[in-house]
């Protein structure tokens with residue numbers, strides 16, 4: 006976890022999921038003086054994972070690791086992961102890039118933090134607390150029943166999961182959450198909009214989905 010003194014004004018952008026054109030339009034809508042910061046899940050689902058990665062890595066934007074980015078990293082490292090159609094598409098696009106591009110991507114993914122903490126604000130893909138394991142930053146708090154079924158905790162509704170004085174800005178869930186403790190910026194791209202949350206004014210800037218088939 007990085008601790009930041011900053012606060013420049015932040016525009017926290019939700020799960021991009023390979024929507025490069027939607028991201029490009031959203032970035033042009035940000036008011037001047039805001040730094041884009043991403044909650045992760047850059048790849049899978051949408052049409053252009055390479056375009057998204059180029060836009061973010063070339064501009065040196067700050068990103069926290071999402072579960073999709075983490076799985077991509079593990080796949081590129083040769084670790085055993087379950088590859089569904091979304092990740093297969095992402096991997097196909099990435100493997101069509103030059104070797105140097107892929108190497109830059111792997112080292113960039115290796116360096117992604119699971120959370121960024123600013124005064125009054127914590128940014129993580131699914132959840133943040135000062136003491137939770139990094140795995141919960143990516144996946145949120147979960148528990149299993151005796152059959153192994155996984156239950157997600159709706160932590161934004163449960164005061165025991167909140168951190169006093171901190172608003173956690175997160176993605177992952179595609180649910181409308183906007184409270185003093187928790188803000189969800191995943192608006193469901195590519196089927197839904199891509200959103201940016203301005204941490205000082207508590208406003209959203211929203212870019213509607215692009216109507217383009219993936220393949």
Ligand SMILES: [Mn+2]
Pocket residue numbers: 020046071073176177178191
């Ligand atoms: Mn996601």
